[in-house]
Amino acid sequence: MSQESTPSGTPHPPAAHRRHTPDHIAEVLRQRVHSGELPRNSRLPTQRALVEEFGVNRTVIRQALAELERKGYLVSRGRGAPATVTAPALNDAPRPAGVEVADRIGLAFQAEHVSIDAFSLTTETLSSALAAPLIAIAAGELAPRSITVRVLLPSPDARLAFPRLLTDPDDPRPLARLKELTRTFSVSLRHQLLSLAERQLVPEVRVEIRAVAITPLQKLYVLNGTEVLTGYYRVVPRVVEYEQQQMEIFDVLGLSSKIFRSSSDKDSRDEQETAFVEESRLWFEALWSTIAQPVTLG
Known part of the structure; x- marks a missing residue:
């Protein structure tokens, strides 16, 4: 032949x-x-x-x-x-978080038991990424038996390095705005996921949110224990509106940050990549089980 x-x-x-x-x-x-x-x-x-x-x-x-x-x-x-x-080549260039996280979480939801550990400034990217798989579950196109989501966020009362006013680092309004945004996204995320169990679409759903008194300099997602998505927060000046006033602040744009993907599954490129996934998982677990505190959303 x-x-x-x-x-x-x-x-x-x-x-x-x-x-x-x-x-x-x-x-x-x-x-x-x-x-x-x-x-x-x-x-x-x-x-x-x-x-x-x-x-x-x-x-x-x-x-x-x-x-x-x-x-x-x-x-x-x-x-x-x-x-x-549907999967990208391993040598594909990193893509913005709003695209890559959505794609990879969509694929993670094809598993029988879905787990997501997330560490970020807010849950905006995660909430956006969950939209498509939740619709697919409601339509009967996906049928996981369990979903477990754990989210680590900065403590709502911590004095974070950002966001802050360019001209007055002590002005409390940027952090107050962040606190409101974080609560809005977190409440929505928890409600959307728990409603899957209430509607008997997924037999077991667990959602827990904890906080640590640190400023996230990068975002991290561990998917099904075998894949890690990570990206750096780049601080930029920008104008935002809060309480009908415009503020020029130092902030980060999470949805546009580039995401780097690592795997410990069959598509792992080498032992170093596999080790990175395991260390990322252990890093998250250490924060979660030691200094992180439960967040009450009401």
Whole structure:
């Protein structure tokens, strides 16, 4: 059998020299996603083409594709249409939090048991990212058996480094505005999640919010214990409105901060990345179980 070439011209090994298991085929396709050979939003080859390439029957191909879909690499279009790649290549440039966090949380919700640990200035990005999977659950498109969300926020009464007025660091209004925003987003997030259990859409839902007396300089999300999303808060001057007055403050723009993704699952690039995920998880757990205090939202 002659070699087949990738779109970039790199020949694929002949099928005769491969192990013809669903796991191996899934791994080959996963590597093509990671390398960028199969970029996000591209169509996979047809099942018939994959049968010919790998020299296996259609059942084996379907099992491999089902594994990739379960892991969030593909989404099936049904009726025999080629699946679409949903995961980015590992060498993709980092994307804004408002985009990347939403995408990755959407994929995390395909798991049977969903867990999210979040550390941030407010819950604005997280609340926005949860919108799509919550709609999918209500529509019956997703059906997790449990959802556990733990959120760490700065203490509402702490004297934070930001936000603050450019001209008067002691003016209490920027922190008062932040406190109101944080409470609004947090109450909404908790209500949306707990309503899934109240409507009997998800059997078990747990939401807990705690606070620590520190200024977050970065945001961190640990998804299902195997993936970490992190990004830095960049302090910028900007004008905001509070109590019908405009204020020029030092603030951060969380939704536009670039997010870096690390995994300890099968798509981990090396041992260092796996270790980073574990250390991030332990860092969050240490704060959560020691100096963090429960927040009462009313």
